[in-house]
Amino acid sequence: MNDSDLPPEIRKYLMELRWSLTTLPNSDCESIVEELRAHMYEAIAQGQSASALVAGFGSPALYAREYVEAYTLSAGIARAATIPLMSVLLSRLTRSFTNAFFGLSIFLLGCGGVALALLAVAKVFTPDRIGLWLGTGVFVVGSISQESAGGAREVLGYGFIPAALLAAALCLLLARALVLGWARRSVQNSEIRK
Amino acid sequence: MKDIRHDDSPFYGIWRSQLYKGLAEMALLALLRQGARYGLDMLKALREDAGMDVSEGSIYPILHRLAKAGFVAADWRHDAGATHPRKYYALTDTGRATLASMEREWADLAANLHALIGSSTS
Numbered sequence: 541m542n543d544s545d546l547p548p549e550i551r552k553y554l555m556e557l558r559w560s561l562t563t564l565p566n567s568d569c570e571s572i573v574e575e576l577r578a579h580m581y582e583a584i585a586q587g588q589s590a591s592a593l594v595a596g597f598g599s600p601a602l603y604a605r606e607y608v609e610a611y612t613l614s615a616g617i618a619r620a621a622t623i624p625l626m627s628v629l630l631s632r633l634t635r636s637f638t639n640a641f642f643g644l645s646i647f648l649l650g651c652g653g654v655a656l657a658l659l660a661v662a663k664v665f666t667p668d669r670i671g672l673w674l675g676t677g678v679f680v681v682g683s684i685s686q687e688s689a690g691g692a693r694e695v696l697g698y699g700f701i702p703a704a705l706l707a708a709a710l711c712l713l714l715a716r717a718l719v720l721g722w723a724r725r726s727v728q729n730s731e732i733r734k
Numbered sequence: 735m736k737d738i739r740h741d742d743s744p745f746y747g748i749w750r751s752q753l754y755k756g757l758a759e760m761a762l763l764a765l766l767r768q769g770a771r772y773g774l775d776m777l778k779a780l781r782e783d784a785g786m787d788v789s790e791g792s793i794y795p796i797l798h799r800l801a802k803a804g805f806v807a808a809d810w811r812h813d814a815g816a817t818h819p820r821k822y823y824a825l826t827d828t829g830r831a832t833l834a835s836m837e838r839e840w841a842d843l844a845a846n847l848h849a850l851i852g853s854s855t856s
Contacts, residue, residue, distance in 0.1 A: 575794060575821045579774050582818070583790075596790030606795045610802070 547590035560604030625723045642722040653711030660704035671700045763833040770824035805829030
């Protein structure tokens with residue numbers, strides 16, 4: 541099969557599709573493009589117009605997205621790589637309530653973890669202002685001013701640092717577990733249907 | 735008052751699209767029951783035999799997912815008379831078993847829905 545036998549519109553489409561699939565392993569990318577080329581070659585030979593064919597497949601980037609997302613999910617789960625999995629989750633946030641729920645939970649846990657880690661560091665520099673403050677009607681983790689402290693007092697002292705770091709690690713580990721759980725769930729669902 | 739044609743409404747279009755998407759996996763697996771077929775051939779069968787309005791671009795991602803799930807196996811063949819190789823898909827044993835479950839589910843659902851629609855329109 542020779543690409544020069546295909547209309548320019550289709551050659552351009554296949555080229556753009558290959559570009560959009562570059563994150564996939566080369567053999568997978570070639571297999572997908574090759575199958576589409578075979579389809580288009582035969583459809584053109586049967587009299588279908590190039591423009592109708594291209595329109596039927598949608599934009600190359602959109603067509604490639606499902607393959608790329610599926611690969612990113614599988615590879616991300618295998619390597620337990622949360623950043624690429626998060627990128628897929630972000631792109632799918634608005635597709636379902638479940639995705640939005642997972643996304644919001646992971647975001648809150650991530651922010652909480654980072655905030656607790658920063659507080660642990662800040663405790664070193666401003667030990668009198670940072671800590672776990674308890675009092676009548678007062679429960680504050682972090683910084684508190686003398687005016688708003690009322691009768692509250694800081695109860696952990698420098699023990700706040702390991703406690704905050706432990707809590708931060710737990711938040712981030714839970715966020716990571718949620719990302720992986722969401723990805724596994726998505727892969728299981730997409731194996732049956734999308 | 736304007737006559738609302740439901741088949742022109744965006745809601746109806748989305749519902750119809752989702753319905754076909756949901757049934758496409760079962761329809762593709764059913765097409766492979768009698769033997770291996772290639773993409774364009776299956777697309778034509780879905781459109782012409784099953785009357786399903788599926789786009790060119792929807793069939794291969796579904797076949798890819800079915801292959802990843804182990805329901806179909808693919809191989810390239812060069813048919814006599816064809817000018818280029820074709821990627822054929824065949825049903826695996828797992829796919830055959832899943833198809834049987836899907837068909838039972840579909841038959842039950844269709845019968846129940848028929849009864850529901852019949853009772854609500856009579």
